[in-house]
Amino acid sequence: MIGKLTMQHENITNHTTALRAAGRKDDRAAAAAAAAVLGELLHPHTRLEERGLFAEMRTDEMFTEHIDSLCAEHEVIDAELAAICGGDLSRVDPLLNLLANHIDREENGLFPAALVYLDDVHWDRLHEPETPDAGAVAAAHGHSHPHGVGHQHAQL
Ligand SMILES: [Fe+2]
Numbered sequence: 001m002i003g004k005l006t007m008q009h010e011n012i013t014n015h016t017t018a019l020r021a022a023g024r025k026d027d028r029a030a031a032a033a034a035a036a037v038l039g040e041l042l043h044p045h046t047r048l049e050e051r052g053l054f055a056e057m058r059t060d061e062m063f064t065e066h067i068d069s070l071c072a073e074h075e076v077i078d079a080e081l082a083a084i085c086g087g088d089l090s091r092v093d094p095l096l097n098l099l100a101n102h103i104d105r106e107e108n109g110l111f112p113a114a115l116v117y118l119d120d121v122h123w124d125r126l127h128e129p130e131t132p133d134a135g136a137v138a139a140a141h142g143h144s145h146p147h148g149v150g151h152q153h154a155q156l
Contacts, residue, residue: 001123002053002111002114004048005048005053005106006107006111009103009106009107012041012103013100015037015038015041016038016099018030019031019035019084019095019096020092020096022092023092023096026089032084032086032087035085035095036081036085039078042077042081049070049074050074052126053114054071056114057110057114062117063110063113070102070106073105074102076098077098077102080094080095081095
């Protein structure tokens with residue numbers, strides 16, 4: 001699970017290049033397209049985190065506050081992407097900074113903590129096939145698009 005989430009982070013990070021370039025060129029159409037691609041990659045990823053790993057860790061009050069702040073950042077990232085899709089290029093740099101910092105907080109904070117604190121019962125539950133959305137993320141095209149961003153195939 002941690003390996004899968006980390007690989008998804010890498011893929012998401014790789015796809016920020018197009019958005020950064022579009023922002024520098026002041027190209028709204030290219031920025032909107034790049035933000036839509038990022039949204040397509042992020043939504044199945046954050047669902048998997050929030051309904052899987054985060055849900056398991058939140059049951060320990062030591063992590064509740066930290067996970068709430070990560071979930072709040074997911075919301076802000078979504079709002080920033082929507083603003084960029086709407087043509088607001090002033091949000092490109094804040095979004096890129098937030099995304100990089102957010103991924104760092106997960107990979108260097110929460111994920112190592114999960115490896116230390118979650119026990120076999122937690123991991124077994126996380127790896128059950130019926131873990132919400134695990135199948136949808138693995139499937140080539142099994143996800144819905146509740147946020148109304150333009151659809152392009154995610155390269156997971
Ligand atoms: Fe993440």
